[in-house]
Amino acid sequence: MNPGQHNFLLCWPFITERKTDMITDNYSKVASSFNWLNTHLDRFTPWRSNQLSMEGLQSLSELAIIYARIKTDNDAWKKTGITNQKLEQWEQHIITILEMPAFYELARKRPLHSFPYILPYLVMRSTGYKNIFLEETLEVLLSQGFPKVQEVVPFRELDLVYFFNKAQLAQNENMMSVYHRTFMSKMKSIIHIDNESAYSITHTILYLSDFGKSKLTLPATEMKKIQEVLESLAIHFWRLKHWDLLGELLFCLSIIGIPLESIFHRALTAFYNAHEQDGSITGRQEQHSELLTAQLAGNREKIFTCNYHTTIVSFFLSFQIFEQYEIKN
Amino acid sequence: MRSKIEATRAARRWLLNLQPTTEEENDYREMGIFLTENILDRNGSIPIQYSPQLCKISTPEELVEMSRDEIIELSRINYNDQTAAISDLNLILPQLALSYARMDDLQAVAALLKLSAVYNVQPQKVEDAWNYVLLQQNSNGSFGLLAAEIMLLGQENNIAPYLMMTTEVLQAIASAGLQQGLHNIINSTLIVSGEV
Numbered sequence: 001m002n003p004g005q006h007n008f009l010l011c012w013p014f015i016t017e018r019k020t021d022m023i024t025d026n027y028s029k030v031a032s033s034f035n036w037l038n039t040h041l042d043r044f045t046p047w048r049s050n051q052l053s054m055e056g057l058q059s060l061s062e063l064a065i066i067y068a069r070i071k072t073d074n075d076a077w078k079k080t081g082i083t084n085q086k087l088e089q090w091e092q093h094i095i096t097i098l099e100m101p102a103f104y105e106l107a108r109k110r111p112l113h114s115f116p117y118i119l120p121y122l123v124m125r126s127t128g129y130k131n132i133f134l135e136e137t138l139e140v141l142l143s144q145g146f147p148k149v150q151e152v153v154p155f156r157e158l159d160l161v162y163f164f165n166k167a168q169l170a171q172n173e174n175m176m177s178v179y180h181r182t183f184m185s186k187m188k189s190i191i192h193i194d195n196e197s198a199y200s201i202t203h204t205i206l207y208l209s210d211f212g213k214s215k216l217t218l219p220a221t222e223m224k225k226i227q228e229v230l231e232s233l234a235i236h237f238w239r240l241k242h243w244d245l246l247g248e249l250l251f252c253l254s255i256i257g258i259p260l261e262s263i264f265h266r267a268l269t270a271f272y273n274a275h276e277q278d279g280s281i282t283g284r285q286e287q288h289s290e291l292l293t294a295q296l297a298g299n300r301e302k303i304f305t306c307n308y309h310t311t312i313v314s315f316f317l318s319f320q321i322f323e324q325y326e327i328k329n
Numbered sequence: 330m331r332s333k334i335e336a337t338r339a340a341r342r343w344l345l346n347l348q349p350t351t352e353e354e355n356d357y358r359e360m361g362i363f364l365t366e367n368i369l370d371r372n373g374s375i376p377i378q379y380s381p382q383l384c385k386i387s388t389p390e391e392l393v394e395m396s397r398d399e400i401i402e403l404s405r406i407n408y409n410d411q412t413a414a415i416s417d418l419n420l421i422l423p424q425l426a427l428s429y430a431r432m433d434d435l436q437a438v439a440a441l442l443k444l445s446a447v448y449n450v451q452p453q454k455v456e457d458a459w460n461y462v463l464l465q466q467n468s469n470g471s472f473g474l475l476a477a478e479i480m481l482l483g484q485e486n487n488i489a490p491y492l493m494m495t496t497e498v499l500q501a502i503a504s505a506g507l508q509q510g511l512h513n514i515i516n517s518t519l520i521v522s523g524e525v
Contacts, residue, residue: 191430191461235421236428239393263420266390 026325029272029318031081032279033311037063038086039278041093043304046103055305057116062312064094064123068166069211069319071127076326077319094124098131108137115147115160122167138169154181155200155207162207175208185222190232195245198233201226202248205255212255212320227256234267241285243274247313254320271314280307281314331463333502334369340495341365343470347488357492364499368506389421397429397437404440404447404500415448422450426458435465435473439497446504459505462498467491472498 046057067090070077078084097103098121107117118141121134141147148160158178164170179185183200187193193201205226209216216223230253237245250268258264275281280303282291287306294302344362349355386392386403395403422445429437438458445455466472473494479487 190457191427193431231420232424232427235393235424236431239425239428261417261420263417263424266417266421270390270393 026318026321027080029279030077030315030322032275033315033318034080034082034086034279036279036311037066037308037315038089040300040304040308041090043301043308044093045097048301052106054116057120059308060094060097061116061119061123062309063090064120065211066312066315067091067094068123068127069213069316073213073323076323079326080319080322094120095129098124098129098134104131104133104137107134107141111141111144111146112150113147114141115150118147119163122163122169126166126168142169153200154178155183155204158182158204158207162210166210179204179208184226184229187229190229193229193233195242198237198245199248201229201233202245202252205230205252206248209255211316212251212323216256223256227253227259230256231263235263238267238270241274242283243271243281243285244283244310244313246271247281247310247317251313251317251320254317254324268317271317275314276307279314280311282306283310331466333459333463333505336463336466337365337368337499337502339466339470340472340499341369341470344495347492349488349492351489354489354492357489357496361492361496361499364496364503368499368503386415389415389417392418393421393425397434400437400444401440404443418445418448419450419454422448423454423458426455427461430458430461435462435494436497438462439494439501442501443504446501446508449508452505452509462501465494465498471495 041063044056044059044063046052046060048056067087070082070087071091103117104121107114110117114137118134118138121131121138152160158175161170161173161175161178165173165175182204183197184204187197205216206212216226218226230249234246234249234253237243237249246267250264250271253262253264271281274285282288283306291303291306293299294306340361344358344365347354347358349358386395392400422441426438426441426445429441439462442455442458442462445458462472465474467474471488471491471494473491475490475494479485479490
């Protein structure tokens, strides 16, 4: 074992008794964010007023990622109140969209920009679902070098490699070689990190850890650097009330392991305090007046736009904490 | 490589050569010179008028959620020893200073460094923030990389912003000196690299 490595092996979150109350409360956090997402299931579509929307498409992919994360897990999640019936509704909703010609033709029509169009399918493929038309599309795209032929920044490349691996369309391509080209691997200054770089860091960790299902296998010095960066940025985005990034950073911290001295629990409390009563949370504090206006007007579309992504992040975070506790007990 | 003492000497040279044109500039200059004298000649033992006040914050969360102006205001008050017992400040305050450094807010970073000394945060925890501050010194010794903003305002001869920034930084250095003792400051040469 390398010096310092024990910190990260022994200090997985919530192993101390004094955190038990927070764990119990965490069951309800998982359930409330899941229920909000479930209530808004019809909004997870690639279309907004019959127009193709990249944001809508992204929301569908993210819904599929949550679905796959739960579906491919053990049955511990049932303790949180998530039911098979609700999961089946999610599956049905996603598959219905994948099987609509208006959706499945997109990737074949626009090979150069095909990745966002095939992403929900790649995720569902990792759960065992297959569609003949989309399989043929993938075959054609891959034979022509798409979507990998397109030049992207390294953490987006990691995105591609991760989802192709998950969909069993690549021979477990080495993600570490891509990792070493990312911002997270190459950064030297803890100060000079902006929002884009912060998202690059969180996404890099999420892909490398299979969204929390695997431990990161990096040298102890690298793990220590990552943990310091995550804690520093968590305070930064907590101060800015940028709940979306704070949530992602806390999710990553819960994955890599929390040291004995950490700001994690204080920042987590601030994050949960920013939630609405219905279990959702808006992305940034400055969106709050926009959200209030939408709530007063009963504008579900706007409410969804303001809250869906960070609520997904909140679900992942709570689910990760819940799982850690289940593993320990 | 640059140390706080070298930075103070350079700031002092700039202040001594300065020709203030307003009362405000003169006040800042005198305060700055007074601070440099105390840092360099009197082992940092600045005759501060301590007013025994209770701590205005009781949890580190309050500090995170304060506005920058509230933090700067907080840094201007001198507290008694009761301020030193806030848990987790060692974890939060240094990172909060880096948060303001990310927004290029030298004044807020200096205020937090002053507070870090008041609250007795471990000096090694704020090294990254000090490295940031010392990189904000101009070749003439003043603090604040403000040339573009001042040019935009068409006020190339306006030295007041530099004076304000310089005195804020000198107050933070003086506070660090009080915390560590001047001997430690002189012997601790900070590597200005910004590395993690």
